[in-house]
Amino acid sequence: xxxxxxxxxxxxxxxxxxxxxxxxxxYVERKIGGFLHLYSGEEACAHxxxxxxxxxxxxxxxxxxxxxxxxxxxxxxxxxxAELYAKETGSSRGRGGSMHIFDVGHRFMxxxxxxxxxxxxxxxxAKAIKMKGGDEICICFxxxxxxxxxxxxxxxxxxxxxELPVLYVCENNLYGxxxxxxxSTAVIDQYKRVSGYNIPSAQEDGQDIEKVFKAAKKAVNHVxxxxxxxxxxxxxxRYRGHSMSDSNxxxxxxxxxxxxxxxxxxxxxxxxxxxxxxxxxxxxxxDNEILDEIEDDIIAFAESSPQPRVDELEKYTLAExxxxxxxxxx
Amino acid sequence: MxxxxxxxxxxRAHDEEMANDPLVICMGEDIAVAGGTYKATQGLYDKYGxxxxxxxxxxxxxxxxxxxGASFLGVRPIIEIMxxxxxxxxxxxxxxxxxxxxxxxGGQLTAPVVxxxxxxxxxxxxxxxxxxxxxxxxxxxxxxxxTPSSPKQAYGLLKSAVRCNDPVFINEHELMxxxxxxxxxxxxxxxxxxxxxxxxxxxxxxFGYNISVHWCMQAADILANQFAIDAxxxxxxxxxxxDRAGIAASVRKTHRAVIVEEAEPAVGVGAEVMAIIxxxxxxxxxxxxxxxxxxxxxxxxxxxxxxAAIPNANDVVMAVRKMLGK
Ligand SMILES: Cc1ncc(C[n+]2csc(CCOP(=O)(O)OP(=O)(O)O)c2C)c(N)n1
Ligand SMILES: [Mg+2]
Numbered sequence: 001x002x003x004x005x006x007x008x009x010x011x012x013x014x015x016x017x018x019x020x021x022x023x024x025x026x027y028v029e030r031k032i033g034g035f036l037h038l039y040s041g042e043e044a045c046a047h048x049x050x051x052x053x054x055x056x057x058x059x060x061x062x063x064x065x066x067x068x069x070x071x072x073x074x075x076x077x078x079x080x081x082a083e084l085y086a087k088e089t090g091s092s093r094g095r096g097g098s099m100h101i102f103d104v105g106h107r108f109m110x111x112x113x114x115x116x117x118x119x120x121x122x123x124x125x126a127k128a129i130k131m132k133g134g135d136e137i138c139i140c141f142x143x144x145x146x147x148x149x150x151x152x153x154x155x156x157x158x159x160x161x162x163e164l165p166v167l168y169v170c171e172n173n174l175y176g177x178x179x180x181x182x183x184s185t186a187v188i189d190q191y192k193r194v195s196g197y198n199i200p201s202a203q204e205d206g207q208d209i210e211k212v213f214k215a216a217k218k219a220v221n222h223v224x225x226x227x228x229x230x231x232x233x234x235x236x237x238r239y240r241g242h243s244m245s246d247s248n249x250x251x252x253x254x255x256x257x258x259x260x261x262x263x264x265x266x267x268x269x270x271x272x273x274x275x276x277x278x279x280x281x282x283x284x285x286x287d288n289e290i291l292d293e294i295e296d297d298i299i300a301f302a303e304s305s306p307q308p309r310v311d312e313l314e315k316y317t318l319a320e321x322x323x324x325x326x327x328x329x330x
Numbered sequence: 331m332x333x334x335x336x337x338x339x340x341x342r343a344h345d346e347e348m349a350n351d352p353l354v355i356c357m358g359e360d361i362a363v364a365g366g367t368y369k370a371t372q373g374l375y376d377k378y379g380x381x382x383x384x385x386x387x388x389x390x391x392x393x394x395x396x397x398x399g400a401s402f403l404g405v406r407p408i409i410e411i412m413x414x415x416x417x418x419x420x421x422x423x424x425x426x427x428x429x430x431x432x433x434x435x436g437g438q439l440t441a442p443v444v445x446x447x448x449x450x451x452x453x454x455x456x457x458x459x460x461x462x463x464x465x466x467x468x469x470x471x472x473x474x475x476x477t478p479s480s481p482k483q484a485y486g487l488l489k490s491a492v493r494c495n496d497p498v499f500i501n502e503h504e505l506m507x508x509x510x511x512x513x514x515x516x517x518x519x520x521x522x523x524x525x526x527x528x529x530x531x532x533x534x535x536x537f538g539y540n541i542s543v544h545w546c547m548q549a550a551d552i553l554a555n556q557f558a559i560d561a562x563x564x565x566x567x568x569x570x571x572x573d574r575a576g577i578a579a580s581v582r583k584t585h586r587a588v589i590v591e592e593a594e595p596a597v598g599v600g601a602e603v604m605a606i607i608x609x610x611x612x613x614x615x616x617x618x619x620x621x622x623x624x625x626x627x628x629x630x631x632x633x634x635x636x637x638a639a640i641p642n643a644n645d646v647v648m649a650v651r652k653m654l655g656k
Contacts, residue, residue: 061399092434092436092438095433095435096435096436102435102436102438109439110431110434110435110439112426113426114427117395120391120394121399121402121423121427123392124398124400124401124405125399125400127399127400127405128400128405131353131355131382131400131405132403150392151391151392151395154389154391154393158386158389158392158393158396162384315437316435316437317472319432319440322494322496324495324522325474325496326521327518327519328490328519
């Protein structure tokens, strides 16, 4: 990772943080409805892994905590925000919401709300890639608690059996909503759980983007070279509650402080400052620029966009005018 | 025009669609090397190979989800679930992923998968192998449900389902795979919507689907020969969406309706068709519509009890006679 890359990633991660925190405000203002799951604290995971892959070329799929993965794949943040605002200009035309961001043009195959749901979908995307003979891979980001679903085991088994080009990234933030991992899961180290399927795996510090990048490079190369699936566990922490309705009472202040001392953005920033690549003033200027962009460009777009039309409520339920519905004739 | 069996018709449709498009695959338990529990994929493994004709692990939700994921990229999987009783396990992926992805992505993604599975009560298979589940599938927005009553439909519906861009559930029947019927030698595609008048009549409409169409036809013969009642039979091969216009048109003609279903009455096809009749043509009715349905029990093993739980042609005759006072 060269200095230019590090500076770019610093900006991208700071943008992600500011984007999510602005969503928080918009939710409090009741501009955003439904469930809202924020990624603050976990930025190095998506950015480190996807920087080691080819976002926009490789297929990516994830859970409901999906805004940042979509943007890193190339989704227009204005459209993501417009989706949260439930507008027609949103990435899913206001029909999806926070948990269902899609940008198929950039091969971001969606956020899904059923815990564990994307495991087999990712394996299927990988199966299609393999059939078509492309060099893409599929990257599936899910949480630690998702690994207790049957789909985890069913998908790992099939991915290995059929040598599918899929990289499973476990963002282990130690909690499934309010239940700490040791209270729900018999084996704490998630990377060990896949050895039963003979899938290579690794565990890495998910707060240090340089380490994430290095581990992900190895994982991505493995999968892209046709050796089958890989499982990468990243140890991380979310700062906010699970969703906006979460009181966060189940975590100690001490634990939260410990993790905020290892903030992925601050760690990279301080490294760049120490090495003399940026100054504190540069960082402040960058932050202000981002805040302005979010306010003047992204929020303004979402605010001023139109609502979906109620007379188009049923649109997108089924294919429109599909000739095969009529026996190919009509 | 050849007489072939229901399973042969399904096999032929698979074969033609796989020959037509290299992205059509089929997958399921025991379908490749063993050729399928009902022979619906016999010989395809040798012809198309292991990449396209896939024996899956016994992971219904997992492989259904895998097929759905592959369909996002234009692969067209035909997924066989050995029995609808096992399809319960795949409902998460079928309902939460396949049926909803078009809508929740604002039309960006579609899941053109076909899931085929036999339902129905066969011969003493007991409570966990005798489910009739069409009522479950037909209530889900974003999913098409069709159910063939003949080899011709089994062939043509599968052909169209493979090419259609929506997820389609095909409800087959354990007892019908060896049924014979005429299927044209030339390729054809059966519509996935609508209904078919299998027999024209003036006095009463018998609505059936899948196996119950045959009970209706038998009943119509008895009614004509013994009771001078001229019954129309309408085959509801499309259960989702149901053919509102076709249902209403027949009732406007006969002014009486009996709906015949192999499943329990609660929340079923009969209830839905009655609701449609009420909404579309209530004032055309000369009698309250009736249902002929299964008894609301888990299907028993004992043969006599099993028979008593499932309706038959005679039950249809009795219902019509009662309705007409004959
Ligand atoms: C099948 C299913 N069960 C339960 C839920 C409710 N739920 C939503 S998120 C969640 C916890 C998931 O935790 P994890 O997989 O670790 O991801 P994280 O939210 O920590 O990123 C639960 C129980 C759900 N959405 N889907
Ligand atoms: Mg978690």
